[in-house]
Amino acid sequence: MNAGDYRISAAGYSAAVTQDGAAVRMLTHEGRDLLVPFAPGEPIPDYRGAIVAPWPNRIPDGRYIFGGVELTVPINEPSRAAALHGLVSHVPWTVLYHERSRLGLRHVLRPSKGYPFELLVDVSYVVDESGFHTTVAATNTGEHAAPYGTCPHPYLMAGPSALDTWSLELDAGTFLDVTPDKLIPLQRTSVDGTPFDYRRPQRLGKTAIDHAFTDLRTIPGEDEVRLQLRDPCGTGVAMTWGQACPWVQLHTADHEIPERHRIGLAVEPMTCPPNAFNTGEDLVTLLPGTTHNAGWTVHAL
Structure with missing residues (x-):
């Protein structure tokens, strides 16, 4: 249960x-939900609103090699034999x-058998006239690189209409193709000619x-990426x-439980793609005593 x-x-x-x-259990603007909420005291459903670290997405079979040492973290998604969304999403802060x-x-985050590194992870939440701001700062307080x-x-909500009617805009040139069963990354694919081309606003439909x-x-003229979702x-x-x-x-929350579908x-x-602990792609190597910062903002349209 949620402790606070x-x-x-x-x-x-x-x-x-x-x-x-x-x-983030709930976020509203002028009373309108911007994120899919969950009830006070309810266990976090589907990682809804949680902070994910020290890896996003999946590590297939929970196995990876770092610094020449093979390590195994616990499988918490048995249907796909994967270690999903790190180690801090369901623990007290x-x-x-x-x-x-x-x-x-x-x-x-104390050292463990599968992740023998120590991190101090701070998250700050701020609301002001420009929206809801999050910053995650992770400091390596251990003796070895991590x-x-x-x-x-978060699960964003454009408005009261069904998700299939919402319009999405994201200027992304490629996506990572995955296996259909375990969602293991395969290769980058251009969005050209695919249903995943949202460089101009496109209705989500049944995709x-x-x-x-x-x-x-x-x-243009700024240092940030922007995603827009409209009802x-x-x-x-x-x-x-x-x-x-x-x-x-991105995930359209396709779910076997009807009320979550x-x-x-x-x-x-994400600071790195799925399975970066094995591929090394965009993986952050956090040296002892150093801090990594990442941040994002949600605001109403």
Whole structure:
């Protein structure tokens, strides 16, 4: 169960964050949901709103090699024989500060058999007139270099209409093709001529997405990538992030449980792609005493 529920608000935005998983349980603007919420005290469903570290997405079979040593982390997605979404999404975090419009939490990730490294992970949440801002700072407090990656796991809501009617815009040139059963990454594929070309706004329709996108173009004149999701009724939600996250995982929440099926679009800006602990692609090697920062913002349209 969630150990705490901490609320912050400003400029029409209101958010609730749980102490377990540092998860954003609810985010609204002028009373409208921008993220798929879950109930107070409810276990976090489908990593909804959680902070993910020290790796995003999956490590097939939970096995990887780092520094010439083969390591194995626990399998927590048995249907795909994968280690999914790191080690901090369902554990208690310590509250560092809680003010009207900002909240800070911390988790000390102790060395374990499969991840023998020590990290100090701080997350800050701030709301202001420009939206809901998140920053994740991970510091290597151990004696050895550590592999590292992070992402958030919010499910965005454009409005009251069905997800199939929403329009998505994301200037991404390629996506990572995966195997149909275990979603193991295969190769980068151009979005040209595929249902995954959202460089101009496109209706989601019945398309099922559970893929990582990259070759992300930033907003002209700025240093951030922007994703926009719009409901045909006129409402919408946007998410922006910096170049610390050159990848983004999108998932249309296709689910075997009817009440969770396609209820929102998971948007996960990632510092590295799936299985980066094995491929090394965009993997952060966090040296002792150093800190890595990544951040993103959600705002109403």
